[in-house]
Amino acid sequence: MNFSIILSKEVVAKNTVTLKFSFDKRVYAGQFAMVWTPGKGEIPISFSHTGDPKGITIKNYGDMSAPIVALNAGERIFFRGPYGNSFTKPKDGDYLLIGGGSGIASLAPMISKNAHGIISARSMEDLFFLDKFEKSKVIATTDDGSFGIKGNALDALRTLDLEKFQNIYVCGPEKMMKGIYDYIKPKNIAAEFSLERPMKCAIGICDSCSVNGIQICKTGPVFGMDSLRDFTEFGTTRLMLSGKRVNI
Numbered sequence: 001m002n003f004s005i006i007l008s009k010e011v012v013a014k015n016t017v018t019l020k021f022s023f024d025k026r027v028y029a030g031q032f033a034m035v036w037t038p039g040k041g042e043i044p045i046s047f048s049h050t051g052d053p054k055g056i057t058i059k060n061y062g063d064m065s066a067p068i069v070a071l072n073a074g075e076r077i078f079f080r081g082p083y084g085n086s087f088t089k090p091k092d093g094d095y096l097l098i099g100g101g102s103g104i105a106s107l108a109p110m111i112s113k114n115a116h117g118i119i120s121a122r123s124m125e126d127l128f129f130l131d132k133f134e135k136s137k138v139i140a141t142t143d144d145g146s147f148g149i150k151g152n153a154l155d156a157l158r159t160l161d162l163e164k165f166q167n168i169y170v171c172g173p174e175k176m177m178k179g180i181y182d183y184i185k186p187k188n189i190a191a192e193f194s195l196e197r198p199m200k201c202a203i204g205i206c207d208s209c210s211v212n213g214i215q216i217c218k219t220g221p222v223f224g225m226d227s228l229r230d231f232t233e234f235g236t237t238r239l240m241l242s243g244k245r246v247n248i
C-alpha cells in the first residue's frame with residue numbers, strides 16, 4: 001500500500017473532484033489504482049492524470065467513494081497499483097474518445113490536439129473535462145437536455161463520420177458501451193473499451209471481476225473489439241461484490 005499527500009483538490013463537476021498527488025511509478029492511460037479508506041475498504045479508480053503529479057477524478061456514488069471525495073489537500077491518500085493493462089497509444093491522426101459519466105476520467109490522459117470527444121452525462125452539472133478538448137472537436141450529451149444534445153453517447157456517435165478516426169476509445173456505463181459496440185461492429189473500425197466491473201482484490205485472486213471467466217482486473221480493463229466478441233456477459237449481466245449475479 002502506498003500513501004501520498006494530496007497536493008490539490010479541484011471540484012470538476014457536481015460531487016466530482018480531481019485529487020492530485022505525487023507518485024513516482026510510471027502509469028499509462030487506462031490503468032487504475034485501488035484507493036483505500038480506513039475502516040471502509042478499497043475501490044478501483046482510474047488515473048485521470050498520468051504525468052507528474054498523478055491524479056484521480058472521482059464521483060461520489062456512495063459508501064466507498066464518498067470518503068475519498070471528501071479528502072482535502074494536505075491529507076493522505078492510500079492506494080495500491082497501478083493495475084491493469086492500458087489503452088494502445090493513439091497513432092498520428094484523429095481519434096475519438098467516448099466517455100459516459102465518470103468514464104471520461106480514464107480517457108483523460110489521451111486528450112490531445114488530435115482527440116475528438118463525446119462526453120455524456122445525466123445533466124449539465126455532471127459534465128466535466130469538456131474544456132480539455134478543442135471546442136470544435138467535442139460533443140456533449142445530457143439525458144435531460146440541459147446541455148448539448150439531448151440523448152446519449154450513441155445519439156452523438158450517429159452524427160459523426162467514423163471513417164476519419166484511427167481508433168475509438170470508450171469508457172462508461174456498460175449498457176452504453178454495449179450500444180456503441182453493436183453500432184460500430186459492422187463498420188470494422190478499431191475500438192477499445194474499458195470495462196468497469198466491481199473489484200475486490202485487483203490481482204486475480206477473488207474472481208469478483210470475471211466476465212465469461214476472464215478476470216478484468218488482470219487481463220483488462222481494456223479490451224478490443226475481438227475480445228469483446230466472446231464476452232456474452234458484456235452489457236448483459238454482472239456479479240455484485242456479494243457474489244449475486246444481476247442484469248445490467
Ligand SMILES: Cc1cc2nc3c(=O)[nH]c(=O)nc-3n(C[C@H](O)[C@H](O)[C@H](O)COP(=O)(O)OP(=O)(O)OC[C@H]3O[C@@H](n4cnc5c(N)ncnc54)[C@H](O)[C@@H]3O)c2cc1C
Nearest residue numbers: 043044045046057058059061062063064065102105196197
Ligand atoms: C477499473 C475501474 C476504474 C474506475 N475508475 C473510476 C474513476 O476514475 N472515477 C470514478 O468516479 N469511478 C471509477 N470507477 C467506479 C468506482 O470504482 C465506483 O464508483 C465505486 O465502486 C462506487 O462505489 P460506492 O461504494 O461509492 O458506490 P456504490 O454503493 O457501489 O454505488 C452506489 C450507487 O451508485 C451506482 N454506481 C456506482 N458506481 C457507478 C458508476 N461508475 N457509474 C454509475 N453508477 C454507479 C451503483 O449502481 C449504486 O446504485 C472505476 C471502476 C473500475 C472497475
Ligand code: FES
Nearest residue numbers: 202204206207217
Ligand atoms: S478483482 Fe479479484 S480477481 Fe479481479
